Amino acid sequence: xxxxxxxxxxxxxxxxxDVSMNCTSSSIFNTWLWYKQDPGEGPVLLIALYxxxxxxxxxxxxxxxxxxxxxxxxxxxxxIPSDVGIYFCAGLNYGGSQGNLIFGKGxxxxxxx
Amino acid sequence: xxxxxxxPKFQVLKTGQSMTLQCAQDMNHNSMYWYRxxxxxxxxxxxxxxxxxxxxxxxVPNGYxxxxxxxxxxxxxxxxxxxxxxxxxFCASTVKGSVYGYTFGSGTRLTVV
Numbered sequence: 359x360x361x362x363x364x365x366x367x368x369x370x371x372x373x374x375x376d377v378s379m380n381c382t383s384s385s386i387f388n389t390w391l392w393y394k395q396d397p398g399e400g401p402v403l404l405i406a407l408y409x410x411x412x413x414x415x416x417x418x419x420x421x422x423x424x425x426x427x428x429x430x431x432x433x434x435x436x437x438i439p440s441d442v443g444i445y446f447c448a449g450l451n452y453g454g455s456q457g458n459l460i461f462g463k464g465x466x467x468x469x470x471x
Numbered sequence: 472x473x474x475x476x477x478x479p480k481f482q483v484l485k486t487g488q489s490m491t492l493q494c495a496q497d498m499n500h501n502s503m504y505w506y507r508x509x510x511x512x513x514x515x516x517x518x519x520x521x522x523x524x525x526x527x528x529x530x531v532p533n534g535y536x537x538x539x540x541x542x543x544x545x546x547x548x549x550x551x552x553x554x555x556x557x558x559x560x561f562c563a564s565t566v567k568g569s570v571y572g573y574t575f576g577s578g579t580r581l582t583v584v
Contacts, residue, residue: 364513367511389572391572393572398577398578399577399578400475400561400563400575400576400577400578401514401561401575402575403571403572403573403574406571406572446513446514448572450572458504458516458519458529459572459573461513461514462513463511463512463513464513
């Protein structure tokens with residue numbers, strides 16, 4: 359089946375630093391999504407990307423839909439302690455019999471104050 | 472709006488016991504999903520229900536059964552719990568064919584001893 363390779367698995371950074379993580383796939387997707395999971399909670403949608411090459415920002419977060427439709431990256435600028443959590447990429451192909459999200463394995467972000 | 476509500480939040484079972492995890496959404500979504508999350512494994516789909524009256528297996532269905540009770544409710548049953556089913560379980564829902572991804576519940580943390 360389809361799989362997403364998300365990297366890095368974990369990051370331990372200094373407050374104020376910029377963060378970059380990415381996701382690659384052997385298959386193309388129509389939509390790329392980035393979720394954040396706070397400790398003890400379910401994932402929450404951060405950014406959705408619908409078009410190859412699209413660059414979208416949400417506050418300090420910027421994400422891009424790769425031109426090949428097989429990858430995406432997420433950048434966080436000027437990290438703060440509340441950025442701590444697990445970030446998941448997810449690919450979606452709507453339509454078809456399943457139309458399910460395929461998730462990456464997550465990037466665990468820890469921030470030193 | 473409550474969104475997606477999962478009960479219970481925590482549960483400890485003995486090997487061989489049975490239990491049902493409950494999930495309800497109040498967003499009039501058609502499709503509902505059950506995932507399990509294990510360290511380093513990301514989110515793996517157990518079962519899903521694309522619409523009321525239908526259920527299908529996901530990536531890791533063995534040892535589980537589901538019931539789509541009505542449009543709002545989708546339950547996950549463990550008939551004979553095993554230690555390998557120790558995990559955090561998430562329910563999610565979406566509008567069928569949606570390009571906006573899923574809304575997740577806050578999870579049920581299950582320990583089987």
